[in-house]
Amino acid sequence: MNARTKMILGRMAQAIPVVMGVVVISFLLTRALPGDPAAYFAGPAADEASIAEIREALGLDKPLFQQFFLYVGDLARGDLGTSLTTGQTVMSDLAARLPASLELTLVALLLSCAIAIPLGVLAATRPGTWVDHLCRVLVTAGVSMPTFFTGIVLIYVFYYLAGLAPSPLGRLDFIYLSPPHVTGFYLIDAALAGDWETWFGALKQLILPATTLALFTLAPIARMTRAAMLSALSSDFIRTARAAGLGSRKVLYGYAFRNALLPVVTTLGMVFSFTLGANVLVEKVFAWPGIGSYAVEALVVSDYAAVQGFVLAMALLFVALNLVIDIAYALIDPRIGLN
Amino acid sequence: MTDTSRRTFLKLTGGTVGAAMLPFLKTMPAQAQSGGRIVVVSGQTINSLDLHRTGTNRASYQVAVNCYDRLVSFGTKDAPGGGLSYDYDVIEPELAESWTISDDGLTMTFKIKPDATFWDGRKVTAADVKWSFDRAVSAGGFPTVQMKAGGLVRPDQFEAVDDETFVITLDKPSKLTLPDLAVPVPFIINSEEAKANATEDDPWAMEYLHTTPAGSGAFKVVRWDQGQQPVYERNDTWVGGPLPSFEQVIVREVPSPATRRALVERGDVQMSFNIPNKDASELAEMDGVDVYSTPIENCIHCLCPNFNFEPFQDANVRKALAYAIPYEAIFQTAAYGRGAPMWGGEAEITDTAWPRKSPFMTDMTKAKEHMAASGFEVPLSISLGLADWMEPTALLMQEAFAEIGIKAEIEKIPGANWRSAALVEKRLPLHLENFGGWLNTPDYYFFWAYKHGHLFNSSNYLNEEIEQLVDSTLHIPMDDPAYAPNIKRMFEIAFEDLPRIPLWQPALNVAMNGASGYEFWFHRQLDVRPLTTATT
Numbered sequence: 114m115n116a117r118t119k120m121i122l123g124r125m126a127q128a129i130p131v132v133m134g135v136v137v138i139s140f141l142l143t144r145a146l147p148g149d150p151a152a153y154f155a156g157p158a159a160d161e162a163s164i165a166e167i168r169e170a171l172g173l174d175k176p177l178f179q180q181f182f183l184y185v186g187d188l189a190r191g192d193l194g195t196s197l198t199t200g201q202t203v204m205s206d207l208a209a210r211l212p213a214s215l216e217l218t219l220v221a222l223l224l225s226c227a228i229a230i231p232l233g234v235l236a237a238t239r240p241g242t243w244v245d246h247l248c249r250v251l252v253t254a255g256v257s258m259p260t261f262f263t264g265i266v267l268i269y270v271f272y273y274l275a276g277l278a279p280s281p282l283g284r285l286d287f288i289y290l291s292p293p294h295v296t297g298f299y300l301i302d303a304a305l306a307g308d309w310e311t312w313f314g315a316l317k318q319l320i321l322p323a324t325t326l327a328l329f330t331l332a333p334i335a336r337m338t339r340a341a342m343l344s345a346l347s348s349d350f351i352r353t354a355r356a357a358g359l360g361s362r363k364v365l366y367g368y369a370f371r372n373a374l375l376p377v378v379t380t381l382g383m384v385f386s387f388t389l390g391a392n393v394l395v396e397k398v399f400a401w402p403g404i405g406s407y408a409v410e411a412l413v414v415s416d417y418a419a420v421q422g423f424v425l426a427m428a429l430l431f432v433a434l435n436l437v438i439d440i441a442y443a444l445i446d447p448r449i450g451l452n
Numbered sequence: 453m454t455d456t457s458r459r460t461f462l463k464l465t466g467g468t469v470g471a472a473m474l475p476f477l478k479t480m481p482a483q484a485q486s487g488g489r490i491v492v493v494s495g496q497t498i499n500s501l502d503l504h505r506t507g508t509n510r511a512s513y514q515v516a517v518n519c520y521d522r523l524v525s526f527g528t529k530d531a532p533g534g535g536l537s538y539d540y541d542v543i544e545p546e547l548a549e550s551w552t553i554s555d556d557g558l559t560m561t562f563k564i565k566p567d568a569t570f571w572d573g574r575k576v577t578a579a580d581v582k583w584s585f586d587r588a589v590s591a592g593g594f595p596t597v598q599m600k601a602g603g604l605v606r607p608d609q610f611e612a613v614d615d616e617t618f619v620i621t622l623d624k625p626s627k628l629t630l631p632d633l634a635v636p637v638p639f640i641i642n643s644e645e646a647k648a649n650a651t652e653d654d655p656w657a658m659e660y661l662h663t664t665p666a667g668s669g670a671f672k673v674v675r676w677d678q679g680q681q682p683v684y685e686r687n688d689t690w691v692g693g694p695l696p697s698f699e700q701v702i703v704r705e706v707p708s709p710a711t712r713r714a715l716v717e718r719g720d721v722q723m724s725f726n727i728p729n730k731d732a733s734e735l736a737e738m739d740g741v742d743v744y745s746t747p748i749e750n751c752i753h754c755l756c757p758n759f760n761f762e763p764f765q766d767a768n769v770r771k772a773l774a775y776a777i778p779y780e781a782i783f784q785t786a787a788y789g790r791g792a793p794m795w796g797g798e799a800e801i802t803d804t805a806w807p808r809k810s811p812f813m814t815d816m817t818k819a820k821e822h823m824a825a826s827g828f829e830v831p832l833s834i835s836l837g838l839a840d841w842m843e844p845t846a847l848l849m850q851e852a853f854a855e856i857g858i859k860a861e862i863e864k865i866p867g868a869n870w871r872s873a874a875l876v877e878k879r880l881p882l883h884l885e886n887f888g889g890w891l892n893t894p895d896y897y898f899f900w901a902y903k904h905g906h907l908f909n910s911s912n913y914l915n916e917e918i919e920q921l922v923d924s925t926l927h928i929p930m931d932d933p934a935y936a937p938n939i940k941r942m943f944e945i946a947f948e949d950l951p952r953i954p955l956w957q958p959a960l961n962v963a964m965n966g967a968s969g970y971e972f973w974f975h976r977q978l979d980v981r982p983l984t985t986a987t988t
Contacts, residue, residue, distance in 0.1 A: 276718075
């Protein structure tokens, strides 16, 4: 077993208590929510008896302790329960909605990095010039406009006025059928199926929401890149490298940028996790069937199973994400060993 | 070894890609037939294809309406505010060809259309009707409560005499029974298909029908992506009514009202169902978009003072509230003038029209007269789930009540708590409420909203005369000599005691662009069957 496998296994072992804690806390927190799901889901015109019936069917009449052990037992069998709001099992909801959110967030982050990192580097190498000012304006505008506002403005301009964008009707226009489910990422699934028409259809639907999210996530990445590059460029090793007569390209990308990448990757991880949870407003505006709106709707009506399933899925995702970031650290900076 | 596994791997992936390519349908099948499809957007999401299931939400009732048949249906009339509406006074056949009611009103005999078939081709029989009705009265929860409203409570009331004859036996005659058979709940299921998929734990096939409807209705669900869309396809062998004009109907769920508005304005979707009042009033001014705002029958937005809260036990204080409310400002701000005002009516009650205007109007002098007692503080509760109309209403009321010495603090309650707090525990001292009855008679409204202990009587109102009047009027026919006097007396008491202060009758708004034929229904869900293209 090499060092890397050991480290990965070690990190995964560390995640176990975290996940256990999340299970307990999410269970207790959902129960602490005000509201009575039985009364809510009994529907209009329900009487005491039918509410009691539903409470029994949901197992909510049992003591808290017993409910918890039943929940953990189900969890151990891989059963996350059934969501009342959607009428589906939480597992199938997550399987359908998590890829939708991940696809949107990842595309948005790629887009955002493709703009923010070069912009940050340029701004750092030419501080005080128009590039630096442009960077500042873009960043301020991006971060100060709420996503639902940017989303609606983009729809208004590119769909309503110009007619360039496709109907903001979710992941695919109604004329397409969703590609056969492999990963749940439409771009990947459509490509696997060789169905390029659907692939373009899915891509077209992604452009506006991804741009909306990208504008919002641009700010932290560009600012962090600029700051990290500035501090890297003013460090001793860069002066030494320059003094040694290395080419400016080598100095900039080989030494300064590589050192500046560490904080950028850290920020990326944070931005990613933040965006995944926070894109609920973008999901609403673009009718995107994602995980954020799912969680919010479940929370509003005290849909316990769905909220718990969401929290758990997010916890696992973050554990995985942190692992990936740690591995990325080790790849970027050899000084950070794998141990 | 490695070679074999690589080969297996290649085979495997090749297999998957091949299989994935098999249904090489890039687009929806009906795309070729232009005009054969309508796309509707709605802000609501469907959570089940079976209305009888526990936890099925209101939006899902559309599946029961469009995909299943009932024995009977309501007629059609012109709606106030344009478009069409269902007609409560006319009962039409759907699956039943004809029916007779015995002279004592206790036995109803239905003849089922001989050519009616389920989607799988099997003939609809009385046994299917019996099984479906047994299911509705046994499922518990809302379906059972709704069946009970029509006097349908036990399976032994239903009998399949032969394949085409179905008999209902009632414990007492009621004018509500026949209309109650036309509401979405008593829909007729293919019982053979359901029973084949039932289990010991699930004798009513709730799990199966939850995702797989089995009916005889005008449309089949060919696709259901939860949280995104149901796709309906026409059943060409439908005999329940005139064959719908559209072959395919897609109901896309778009949560943001702004997005829905952009879509319908551009004409990329033909209909936006249940739009906000503000959009309705603005879209109505635009060319190309037709807006229908139908006042919802038997539904009134009310302010409810709770009799458990000491100051509201004084009738004068309740009247002071009724005189202090700035009705017109609220109607314009919260409803954008959509719906019907429910204030400033005649003092004398001469007919049984309902909903009717209360005799109250904004009059601060009278309000202050009635409010001789010293002021008090009270929370004014609203539901966050209904904040679009409740919040502006509450703000304007807060301002007006302050003038007569009532300091109202606005309390916003999340959706999940609202039902428990307002309706089940009935603990909110002053709150807004919007009950609407499916069966369109005033006594039915009073039964739910004025009788003590009943769910929508969130004011804890108790009046012996109302109790007795409602009980004696609820089931008698509307042409009974006692009916009109009883109803008028109920109105008098309601306006004197004011457990519910009427504000306005809300409207259901629908915008259409390139389609017509919209019909309003009391259940406030979309009936896609009568829709047609705008040109025809």
